[in-house]
Amino acid sequence: MTKITYDNKVGVKPKTVRKNQVWDDDMNEIKAVVNQNDDNALYQGVNTLKKSTKIQVTPDFAVNINDGKATSLIVGDELIQINGNIRIIPDGLIPMPGNALVYTNADGTIGQAAMTGGMSAYQESFLATDAQTKITLSRNIESAILILSVAGVSLSPSVDYTVLNNEISFSTPLEVGENVLVTYFLNSGTGSGGSGGADTNITYNVDTRQISSSTGTGFVFPLSNKDNAGLMPNGFYEEYTFFGSLLDVGGGATYTIGGSNEGRAIRIGKKVSFTMILTGINTVGTPSSQLQIEGxxxxxxxxxxxxxxxxxxxxFSGSNINFYSLSGNMSNVFPGGGSKRRVGLVGQTSFDNSISLISGVTFTNGVIGLSGFYFIP
Structure with missing residues (x-):
């Protein structure tokens, strides 16, 4: 939580004051107008604000400017000057129907905003600050937040603001000993301090990975690699279900798969790992060349x-081929490789060091199971 520091003397001995009497922090009378309706209204003044109250601003702060003391009352004029607008927002209250907030327009005229029941949090009045601003709160609003909204100003820690030219009063008289809590909140329009503020439109370009904002500031997300933990490229992780098929490169035979034909694969980055099983394989015709598996x-x-x-x-079962060992090899350089890489089966069919791609393979209710991995561009 970021804090506000403010120059405000506390613990002053209480005095009784009347309308049109405003006191400084030493409880000396100063000339100002307390906008009340009853000439005989009495006020208990303990922690009245100085004519110039300085607050130190760092991001995300909210502070009670009169310390929230049980005997603290705002009975005088508090002076506010800041670049931007001031908003008054009821703090968690549920005003009764008919209550209102009175606000000052930029030209100094007074307006009134009706508040209906249930509007507990965000009934707003915007106040100009280029001249003295009078803030008049409904008599039944015992707690309020003053949001100092600084549009277009970047708030950095240790920025000083001075409160000038702002008079706070109530639409009907306060009672003796009545407590009033007023909280200040600074809101940067640039988003670098406070919370809320001016709207910023954000757009993202999928092709370039660039994020742009209506403020003119943006950046590009880098792709993930061994040196950079950026974004995963499109398709970095995929899951597949696929179906295999058998091919006689010479075209003399076809193969049917009457049982299971199940393939599962997972791609992570450029590596694809898979497993597949083909059952109920039979041959139609006479194969004349190598056996290849695709799909x-x-x-x-x-x-x-x-x-x-x-x-x-x-x-590998149910075929006419006898072998000592058998493995798979993926390539497109096999005869008839076509536009996709296929798996050819490399076997050791005699008891020597020679190996070759098996060909002329026939099946009767055969079974082929494969597993492994391959890389893609």
Whole structure:
């Protein structure tokens, strides 16, 4: 919580004062007008404000300018001068229907704003401060906040403001010993201090990652990389469900998948991890070339990242191929690779060091299971 400091003497011995009598902080009478209706109204003055009350402003403050003492009354003229407007807002009260706030226009004329029941927080009166401002509160409003709204002024810690030319009174007389709480709140229109203030329109450009504001100030969010914890690029994290298919590159046969055809993949950054299972595989026709598997997400060959994959064959059954070992290899350089990368199966079919892409593969109720990862541009 940011604080206001103000030069205001407290603890002065109480005196009884009458209308048209205003006292300084030493309880010496000064000439001013207390706008009351009853010439015989009595006031108990303890903590009257000085003619010039200085408040020290730092962001986000709210302070009771008369200390909230049980015997504190505002009976004199308090002097306010500030660049901007003053707003009067009832502080958590529920005024009875028919009450009103009286405010001063810029030309010095007096206006009145009706307050209906239930308007407990934000019945506002705007007051000009280029001349002496008279603030007249409804008799039934026992607590109010004065918001000093400084439009277009950037508030930094340790900025001094002097309260000048502002008279606070009540529409009907105060009773002897009645307590009045008045709180000040400074509101910067630039958003650098206080809260609220002038509206600022914010726009965000998805393509450039730039945030712009109506104040003319903006910035660009950087993308995340190893040196910078900026924004994740579009598609940084994705989840996929996909379906695989089998291809005889030579075109002599087709393959049907009569059972499960399930593929799941997760992309994080440029790496895609996947798992898939194909069951109930059968062959129609006579295969004449290599067996390839396709259907994987994000495998366009545009700006291809070649041979950066690790693919395990978790199950391979129901085929005419005998092998000692079998693994997967993703590329688009296989015969018939086309516009997408595919997985070819590399097998060791004899008991030597030779390996090759398997071809001429037929299935009868076959099963293929794959898992692994690959990289994308």
């Amino acid at each position: 994987f997400p994000e495998t366009s060959v545009i700006n291809e990242v070649p041979d950066q994959a690790g693919i395990d064959v978790t199950i």
